[in-house]
Amino acid sequence: MSVITTTIVRPTGGVTGFLGSMGVRFMIDGSEAQERFALVEHLLSSHALAAPLHRHTREDEYSFILAGRMGALLGDDVVEAGPGDLVHKPRDQWHTFWNAGDEPCRLLEIISPAGFERFFAELVAMGGSLRADPAELGALSERYGLEMMPESVPELMQRFGVVLGDDLY
Numbered sequence: 001m002s003v004i005t006t007t008i009v010r011p012t013g014g015v016t017g018f019l020g021s022m023g024v025r026f027m028i029d030g031s032e033a034q035e036r037f038a039l040v041e042h043l044l045s046s047h048a049l050a051a052p053l054h055r056h057t058r059e060d061e062y063s064f065i066l067a068g069r070m071g072a073l074l075g076d077d078v079v080e081a082g083p084g085d086l087v088h089k090p091r092d093q094w095h096t097f098w099n100a101g102d103e104p105c106r107l108l109e110i111i112s113p114a115g116f117e118r119f120f121a122e123l124v125a126m127g128g129s130l131r132a133d134p135a136e137l138g139a140l141s142e143r144y145g146l147e148m149m150p151e152s153v154p155e156l157m158q159r160f161g162v163v164l165g166d167d168l169y
Contacts, residue, residue: 007032009027009028013027014026014027017120017121017124017128017169018128018167019051019123019128020123020128020129020132020164021044021048021050021051021128021129021130021164022042022044022045022048022051022165023042023043023044023167023169024040024041024043024120024124025040025041025042025043025169026040026117026120026121027040027041027108029117030111030113030117030118033114035113035114036112036113036114037110037111037112037113037114038110038111038112038114038115038116038117039109039111040108040117040120041066041106041107041108041109042063042107042109043104043106043169044070044098044099044104044105044106044107044165044168045099045104045165045166046101046102046103046104047099047100047101047161047162047163048098048099048163048164048165048166049096049098049153049156049157049160050096050097050098050165051096051097051129051148052148052149052153052156053073053094053096053148053156054095054146054147054148054149055091055092055093055094055095055146055147056089056091056092056116056145057092057145057147058091058113058115058144059091059111059112059113059116060088060089060090060091060111061088061089061110061111061112061116062086062087062088062089062109062110063081063086063089063107063108063109063110064085064107064108064110065083065084065087065105065106065107066083066106066107066108067103067104067105068082068083068099068101068103068104068105068106069081069082069099069105070082070085070087070097070098070099070100070105070107071098071099071100072089072095072096072097072098073094073095073096073097073156074087074093074095075093075095080100096152098156098160098162099162099165100160104168115144116144118144119141119143119146122140123137123140126140
């Protein structure tokens with residue numbers, strides 16, 4: 001049995017990066033939690049779309065809203081959540097999310113089981129989704145069991161009045 005160490009992640013702790021339309025702060029890597037879960041923080045600028053429609057085949061995501069308003073399309077359902085709300089995005093469900101307000105939206109993203117946080121790290125290293133070579137982004141997505149519909153972005157932007165976000169970290 002491996003030993004788990006106690007860690008405190010301070011408000012300015014963790015490595016940050018930009019995924020192309022939202023920020024990420026790495027807080028707990030799966031290796032620190034016996035691969036049971038990972039925890040990242042996402043920061044979205046006003047009315048920023050986080051990602052195209054996509055679905056995960058290996059993990060569930062849970063978004064706990066710390067500040068601002070998060071909108072989400074979960075299958076056919078449109079929801080909005082605020083501080084203290086938890087939104088479950090189960091594996092194999094097409095979804096996306098965005099900042100539904102005028103102020104920055106900050107949320108904790110719990111990934112279970114762990115592993116997908118490494119996708120975020122590799123995407124940051126590629127310069128984010130908007131700068132990554134499409135073939136390399138496709139290969140990265142395939143390695144992590146992620147299916148994306150980049151062609152959904154224009155319709156999502158129009159439907160929900162969102163834009164591509166700015167790096168706030």
